[in-house]
Amino acid sequence: MSKGTIHNRDKFLSHIADRLGREQKTDVSRPDWKYQPQWAVYQEKTSDELCALFNENSEEKGTHVLETTMDQLEETVEYVMKTYDGSPMVATDDERFAEFGLTDVFDKNNVHIWDAESGERNIEKAKQANIGFLFSDVSLAESGTIAQFNDRNIARSVSLLPTTYTAFIPKSTIVPRMTQVTARIHKQGGDGENISPYINFITGPSNSADIEMNMVVGVHGPVKAVHIVILDA
Amino acid sequence: MAMKIGEKPFFDRVDDALDDTFMHQSMANAQDGLRGKKIAATEGDEAIGDWEDWRSAGEEIRRHTLENLDYYLEQLSENFAKRGGHVFFAETAEEANAYIQQVAKEKNAKNATKSKSMVTEEIGLNEALADVGCQVHETDLAEYILQAEEGDRPSHIVVPSLHKNKSQIRDTLKEKAGYSGTDQPEELTAFARSQLRDVFMNADIGITGCNFGVAETGTVSLVTNEGNANMVTSYPETQISVMGMERLVPTWEDLDVMVNLLSRSAVGQKITTYVTNVTPEVGLQSVDGPKDFHLVIVDGGRSKALGTEFQSALHCIRCAACVNVCPVYRHIGGHAYGSIYQGPIGAVLSPILGGYEEYGELPYASSLCAACTEACPVKIPLHEQLIRHRQIYVEEGYADKSEQAAMTAFGIGASTPSLFKIATKGAPTFAKPFVHEGSISNGPGPMKLWTKIREFPAPGKENFRKWFKEHKKGDS
Numbered sequence: 001m002s003k004g005t006i007h008n009r010d011k012f013l014s015h016i017a018d019r020l021g022r023e024q025k026t027d028v029s030r031p032d033w034k035y036q037p038q039w040a041v042y043q044e045k046t047s048d049e050l051c052a053l054f055n056e057n058s059e060e061k062g063t064h065v066l067e068t069t070m071d072q073l074e075e076t077v078e079y080v081m082k083t084y085d086g087s088p089m090v091a092t093d094d095e096r097f098a099e100f101g102l103t104d105v106f107d108k109n110n111v112h113i114w115d116a117e118s119g120e121r122n123i124e125k126a127k128q129a130n131i132g133f134l135f136s137d138v139s140l141a142e143s144g145t146i147a148q149f150n151d152r153n154i155a156r157s158v159s160l161l162p163t164t165y166t167a168f169i170p171k172s173t174i175v176p177r178m179t180q181v182t183a184r185i186h187k188q189g190g191d192g193e194n195i196s197p198y199i200n201f202i203t204g205p206s207n208s209a210d211i212e213m214n215m216v217v218g219v220h221g222p223v224k225a226v227h228i229v230i231l232d233a
Numbered sequence: 234m235a236m237k238i239g240e241k242p243f244f245d246r247v248d249d250a251l252d253d254t255f256m257h258q259s260m261a262n263a264q265d266g267l268r269g270k271k272i273a274a275t276e277g278d279e280a281i282g283d284w285e286d287w288r289s290a291g292e293e294i295r296r297h298t299l300e301n302l303d304y305y306l307e308q309l310s311e312n313f314a315k316r317g318g319h320v321f322f323a324e325t326a327e328e329a330n331a332y333i334q335q336v337a338k339e340k341n342a343k344n345a346t347k348s349k350s351m352v353t354e355e356i357g358l359n360e361a362l363a364d365v366g367c368q369v370h371e372t373d374l375a376e377y378i379l380q381a382e383e384g385d386r387p388s389h390i391v392v393p394s395l396h397k398n399k400s401q402i403r404d405t406l407k408e409k410a411g412y413s414g415t416d417q418p419e420e421l422t423a424f425a426r427s428q429l430r431d432v433f434m435n436a437d438i439g440i441t442g443c444n445f446g447v448a449e450t451g452t453v454s455l456v457t458n459e460g461n462a463n464m465v466t467s468y469p470e471t472q473i474s475v476m477g478m479e480r481l482v483p484t485w486e487d488l489d490v491m492v493n494l495l496s497r498s499a500v501g502q503k504i505t506t507y508v509t510n511v512t513p514e515v516g517l518q519s520v521d522g523p524k525d526f527h528l529v530i531v532d533g534g535r536s537k538a539l540g541t542e543f544q545s546a547l548h549c550i551r552c553a554a555c556v557n558v559c560p561v562y563r564h565i566g567g568h569a570y571g572s573i574y575q576g577p578i579g580a581v582l583s584p585i586l587g588g589y590e591e592y593g594e595l596p597y598a599s600s601l602c603a604a605c606t607e608a609c610p611v612k613i614p615l616h617e618q619l620i621r622h623r624q625i626y627v628e629e630g631y632a633d634k635s636e637q638a639a640m641t642a643f644g645i646g647a648s649t650p651s652l653f654k655i656a657t658k659g660a661p662t663f664a665k666p667f668v669h670e671g672s673i674s675n676g677p678g679p680m681k682l683w684t685k686i687r688e689f690p691a692p693g694k695e696n697f698r699k700w701f702k703e704h705k706k707g708d709s
Contacts, residue, residue: 003314003315003317004313004314004315004316004317004318004320004513004526005319005320006310006311006314006319006320006322007319007320007321007322007332008321008322008323008324008328009306009307009310009320009322011322011324012306012322012324012478012530013303013306013307013322014303015324015532015536016302016303016478016536016539017303019536019539019540020300020302020539020540021540024303024304025301025303026304027304028301028304028305030297030483030484030487031297033290033293033294034289034293035286035287035289035293036290037282037283037286037287037290038287038290038489038490038493040282041280041281041282042280057503061506114520116518116519116520119520120520122520122521123434123520123521127430127434140504142280142503142504143502143503145504150519151519152519152520152522155519155520155521156463156467156519156521156522157467157520157521160460160463160464160467177489178489178492178493178504178508179486179489181489182485182486182488182489183485183489185450185485186449186484186485186486189449189450189484189485190449194316195452195512196512197316197511197512197513197514197519197522198509198511198512198519198522199452199509199510199512200463200507200508200509200510201504201507201508201509201510202507203504203505203506203507204506205506206458206459206460206506206507207458207459207506208374208375208422208458208459209392209500210373210374210375210378210392210393210394211374211378211394211399211402211418211421212259212398212399212418213262213263213266213392214399214418216418216419216422218422218423218426219374219422219425219426219458219459219460219461220372220426220429220459220460220463220464221459221460221463221464221506221507222460
């Protein structure tokens, strides 16, 4: 993608500065905020406590939570496949599946691994899938949320199109809340690094309360959600 | 159509609303439900500490951002363009629509999907795109329902189809979309899902609003529950996000605070199901991402508030917490406001964006109880701004001529002791023809509207001065 374009900016910004009664600003330092309550939330919690909170808050949002060890991970995955209707299934193209010893169970059960080179066919596979498998990059104890830094291989469709999404949550990825993730992205931005083009915080299945305030799940995205919490730490 | 809802005068809209029994019940239920959830997720959630500190944090961030709006908009646009995105600054709705129409024509676009967005509603984007042969499909469940019922408009900022019951929705979908099921929300929702899946995949353009633009990285952040914003931003080749110029935060750390305030204040959730953050790609060419990304930043009258006592109205994050506590909204519902922005924030914003001629009466749709100010997560002094709007409305000569004459006469009478004495003494006699059982229920002149919906106490035979004089005597 080539560099983009900007239209009508100078006049627009100059008008804003006029309205604010001053010259246009070219340098502003963000102040040290007086109020920063976000940092205090769950700061005293241990890793075990954060994990328990993550599980509890996931369940509160209708997510099925399974806690497992590395030794029992393959067995847990087989259980999820059986419980949530098995094939067809799809997974992101993520090295962590191999690192966590999941290559064999995926091969054995014909899980389609996202292949960016094969283009649109992947979307069709994800649309048809009963289950989509993905890793959570950072997991939020406060709300039972997974955060994914998507790119062309860690495809966003895998969490969005299948009937059920199943996220692998290494316990070591669990942090108190969104504060820790956004601080990390802020640092990346400040260091001049390119951030992921699609950073997605997901909390349970898609839902709506638009008809007489009745809560209904699966409006556009997944109908069911499963979190497999791996006790890796 | 754009921001305006309906053609009838304000009081006719109010009369229509007061006659709608279902709507009253629906508004009351929604207000009670949403407010209860909000309280549980704010003051009621010990884990987040003192909610007042969060409100102060929100106010601090919004104030700084607005005071330096030109700088942060420049930073946002620079970072967005650096990653290959295209930014268009539009002073008016017409300019924004013309640019988007041009993009649609260049892409030869016939179909667009849209996730819920107040600013695209405000500028009348659907109609503008229809004019160039591109049909916009609303995909938020509530907006999908309103679009099926041609001509229906949002009645609440967060839950736009609140005024419709499930039987009405069933009938609309039967008549307009070939639905054949019951009025169960699960069944109606499943129908919408099945109808929209293919629409998402076949759209040429995906259109979103922007809950927050993040200046430091050029990111558009979308806070939703349904997942339609994810569909809209993933499958069409072209994405267009339309953003009110004030809807930005300096950094991701600030986004954290604002998302927390928005999710908890709007729907009582710790976080919504999806918080989706989209930044133009740098040559990644994802299979499920747009190849072309446009950000349209709209003034649309917002700059009129800058540098004035209304600047803090632009701090609004569209959570509708003020709507959900307003006793007036509870009785008249959203459509009576005649604007897509309803409730207290609507009564403050609409005259700024659309002028006093069109929306100057809205600040009178308030009890000035200040519940809205207390509910606002970014501490906008809404009731004070409503009073200020009323002052300007009168000062600029928009108020009804007979009311102005009556108030002028009252001013002269009240500030002239001899006239005041005559008036208070004569009031019981003058009012006598209108008094029935101790009160006036059909008053003359400026009292007419007041007494239409409540009774006015009849002037007492004993006036205050006389009473005071006698009691003072008694004390001495």
